[in-house]
Amino acid sequence: MQPNFHLTRSKLLLIFTVIFVIHLNFNPINGSPMTIKGNSVGQLYKEGKALEKDKKYEKALEVYNKALFLSPETKALASKVYKLKVKLASTEVKKATTALKAGDESLAKSHLFKAIDYHPKYTKAHTHLKKLDYRFFLGYWRTKAELKSIKAKEKTLEDKARSALIIDDEYRFKRTPHFRVFTNMEKSRNMDKWLAPVLKVLESTYERFTWTFSPVPPSKTAAKNGLNVIIFKDEDSYRKYLRQRKIQFSFRTAGFYDPQKECSFFYRKPNYSDLLPTLIHEITHQLCHELLNAVYPTWISEGIAQYFEGAIVKKDYTIEIGRPERSSLEEFKKNKMLTDLFVPSSKFFRVTNIGDRTSYDGRTVHQAYSFAWAWAYFFLHNEAEHREILLKCIKKESQMGWTGQNHQLYIDTISSWRDLEELDAEFKIFIRSLNYSGKKGK
Numbered sequence: 479m480q481p482n483f484h485l486t487r488s489k490l491l492l493i494f495t496v497i498f499v500i501h502l503n504f505n506p507i508n509g510s511p512m513t514i515k516g517n518s519v520g521q522l523y524k525e526g527k528a529l530e531k532d533k534k535y536e537k538a539l540e541v542y543n544k545a546l547f548l549s550p551e552t553k554a555l556a557s558k559v560y561k562l563k564v565k566l567a568s569t570e571v572k573k574a575t576t577a578l579k580a581g582d583e584s585l586a587k588s589h590l591f592k593a594i595d596y597h598p599k600y601t602k603a604h605t606h607l608k609k610l611d612y613r614f615f616l617g618y619w620r621t622k623a624e625l626k627s628i629k630a631k632e633k634t635l636e637d638k639a640r641s642a643l644i645i646d647d648e649y650r651f652k653r654t655p656h657f658r659v660f661t662n663m664e665k666s667r668n669m670d671k672w673l674a675p676v677l678k679v680l681e682s683t684y685e686r687f688t689w690t691f692s693p694v695p696p697s698k699t700a701a702k703n704g705l706n707v708i709i710f711k712d713e714d715s716y717r718k719y720l721r722q723r724k725i726q727f728s729f730r731t732a733g734f735y736d737p738q739k740e741c742s743f744f745y746r747k748p749n750y751s752d753l754l755p756t757l758i759h760e761i762t763h764q765l766c767h768e769l770l771n772a773v774y775p776t777w778i779s780e781g782i783a784q785y786f787e788g789a790i791v792k793k794d795y796t797i798e799i800g801r802p803e804r805s806s807l808e809e810f811k812k813n814k815m816l817t818d819l820f821v822p823s824s825k826f827f828r829v830t831n832i833g834d835r836t837s838y839d840g841r842t843v844h845q846a847y848s849f850a851w852a853w854a855y856f857f858l859h860n861e862a863e864h865r866e867i868l869l870k871c872i873k874k875e876s877q878m879g880w881t882g883q884n885h886q887l888y889i890d891t892i893s894s895w896r897d898l899e900e901l902d903a904e905f906k907i908f909i910r911s912l913n914y915s916g917k918k919g920k
Contacts, residue, residue, distance in 0.1 A: 519549045522862060526558070535566055539596075544862050547690070550800030567597035574606055583610065594619065617655025618702065639706050643741055644723070649708070652677060656684045658704040663711040663746060675750065676709065676757070678795035683758050683786065686799050687765045690858070694873045696769040705764055706741040716745035732756045735763040750791070758797065759787040772875040775885035776832050778868075781854030784847055802855060802912055809848040816906045821849060823905070824898045827889050852909050860908050867895050 522545035529538035539562045546555045570593035577586035587610065593603040604614070612619045620628060636651065639658060649660040652673065657680050663669040688696060710716040720726070720743075727734070733744035733756045742760045747753040762783040766773035773779050788803030809815060819841060832846050841849075857868035871888045878887065892901065 518861065519545045519552070519555075522548070523555070530562070535562055535569075538562060539566065544865070547800075547865065548859055548862065550798070563597045564600070567593040567600040567603060570596065571600070571602045571606065574603075578606075586610070591619070616653065616702075616704075635703055639741075643706065643708065643739060645708070653704065654681050656681060656701060656705060657707055659707045659709060661709045661711065662715060663709070669711075672746065672748075673709070675795040676753070679754055679757065679791060679797060680707070680761060682796040683761050683789075684765065686789070686797055687762065687786070688769070690799070691770060691869065691872065693869050694770055694772070694876055697771065700768045705768055706739075707761075708741060708743050710743070710745040713745050716743070719743075733760050735760040735767070737763075737767050740764075740768060754791055755787045758789055759783045762786040770872065770876050771879055772872045774875065774880055775827065775888055776829050777827055777850050777853060777885075778871075778888065779850075780832050780847055781850035781852075784851035785854045785858065788851070800859070802914060803851050804914060805844075806848040806851040807912060807914060809845055810852065810909055813845070815845065815848065816909060819845065820902075820906070822898070823853070823892075823902055824889075826853070827892075828885055830885070853905070855912075856905050856908050860904070867892060 522541050526538045526541040526545065529535075529541060539559065542555060542559050542562065546552065546559055549555060570589045574586040574589035574593070577583075577589060586606070590603050590606050590610075593600055594607075597603075607619050611622055613622065613625055614620075615625055615628065616632075632653070636658065639660070640646070640649070643660070645660055649662050650665060651658055651660045653659075654677050657677070659673075659677065659680070661673065663673065708719075710719065725736075732747065732753060733742065735742045742757075742764050744753065744757055744760070760783070762785075763779065766779060766782065773782055784803050784806060786797075786799060788801060788806070789797040789799045790801060791797055813819060821839065821841065826849055829846070832850065833843055835841065835843065835846075857864045859865075871891045874891065875884055875887055878884070889898075892898070896904075
């Protein structure tokens, strides 16, 4: 006979809260504290909770977002962030309603756009904006007057892109909120069906990228004008295009980003798994260059691209970031990458060509990419202070632009915060602690 337990909702909530706090503060594998230095996820959660209790909701959301980024697999944190966004958006809509009743349309619009910033899909804000003659077009809410001029501008931008990329009317294009995708695939139901998930992955990569680097102001012009992409119908037409334009590679690749042309190039593959990792990797380079005008040093440029390449593509073709890139982590697990093959940060941060094995003592190219991924993952997911120092570097670089000495900015900024030998020791502890889910613990 089974014992008869009766748990009230309040008891269940108490049990869940205790388990959640334990999960946030302790390693789920061995029970050890998750803090190495700085703020652990658990500490950030407690800080957010206190701010929420004091009704400092904006600050609480900022702190919860930091915790969520460090621990993206924690669904309870994601729920906290979502609920606060709804609450803040709702408050702004109420303020907008009050302003409208008082006849202050300008103030009402200000509150409605703030609501959209908190929660882009908040339908009550959408309803009010529609009543104020706004329409949603290419990712932004615009007035009817703006729509007319934007549609004319779109034609100009399309013609300019075709001219720069030397493509004719054989290439039709699909416009998404943030991308202008040209393709010479035939216009058919099957081809459009194949293309639709790729467009979703592009937009999801954009959304995840801008969320990751939200403290760095992106280029509004690049975001609104659209980023150019060409997807060729097959490898033959892709190779032909490259030959005609004398674009050469020393290796075979399914795609690449050209910073001079400001365009990414790919060719169709029947199996998405053969295309999407490369597409996400190269689009990340494009976003770094065109949105941020930053992330130029080789180690962090390739590291962040590898970080996004490791994303999980879900059934709805949105991407989920935060888990280790499997092949890179395997390189550390199987080889002596943290001992005999270790390259100190003082040397690796100066590498200018990741394909040049002499730059890092003859390690393989894949090992160099693995080091780049690991350093990006370390700065993004170790502790809040590590992520903040990386964002500080990127923000400075974004303001400075390309100088040819961008790597020195990172070295100077990071070494003024932490001795590089000490940083190397932290890096080794962190990478050893990871498993394939991204959780710390052997």
